[in-house]
Amino acid sequence: MSLKINDGSSYFIPIRNKNSLNLYSVEDLFQNDFEIMAKVKVDWDDFPTGEEVGGIIAKNGEHMGLFAYKLWVEQTCEYVIMAKIWTIENEETVMKDLYIKVDEAPKPHEVKKKPDYIYNLKLTHNLNDKKITFTCDEEIVEYNYTGKICDYTNSMLWFGCGMGMGDEWNQNFYGEFLESYISIKDGYKIFECDFTQVTEFKAFDKSWNGNHLVKFDEANII
Secondary structure (H helix, E strand, C coil), rough: CCEEEEECCEECCCCCCCCCCCCCCCCHHHHHEEEEEEEEEEEEEHCCCCCCEEEEEEEECCCCCEEEEEEEECCEEEEEEEEEEEECCCCCCEEEEEEEEEEEEECCCCCCCCCCCEEEEEEEEEEECCCEEEEECCCCEEEEEECCEECCCCCCCCEECCCCCCCCCCCCEEEEEEHHHHHHHCCCCEEEEEEEEECEEEEEECCCCCCEEEEEEHHHCC
């Protein structure tokens, strides 16, 4: 099973559950040790012209997380999976893109990766070492920062966009989620989903922490 997103819809994990049913909040996830894993397919052809960045899993604000990106280099459209990191260094906000080129848009009569290719992604943060590790399939990019990660405690954690609210900087994703988990210190999983239990409104968290993915609409802002 999978969760297909191709119509501008998105999902989120509430940072504060109104019924206090989630045992571990994702509120301060980025301020501590974490690992985010996702297995996804990307529908590169579905990204609208002028909207070439799509949030796979991200927190909004200075959007930080995993993204798919169509990058034009002269006459070539490159397919890129990247991690976007925002830190505070010497009281200045600094953005760092960790990107891995995975393919190029096919030219006429050229055969490329099949549209159902599965990307295996991980974004890992070691707080003590101030180290970010981004993995896409077999490729690894590392980044050591000296300051601190920007404060995302009041930001929502999105699946399928950079931000679901409003009409700007949405950065909608087009593709499918097949598996995902989020773990904190010592590898404890606070969210895990294989997208076999999906309803019209949510995808169920198998970690037993109550961090179900909720389909976004204005009524779900909490």
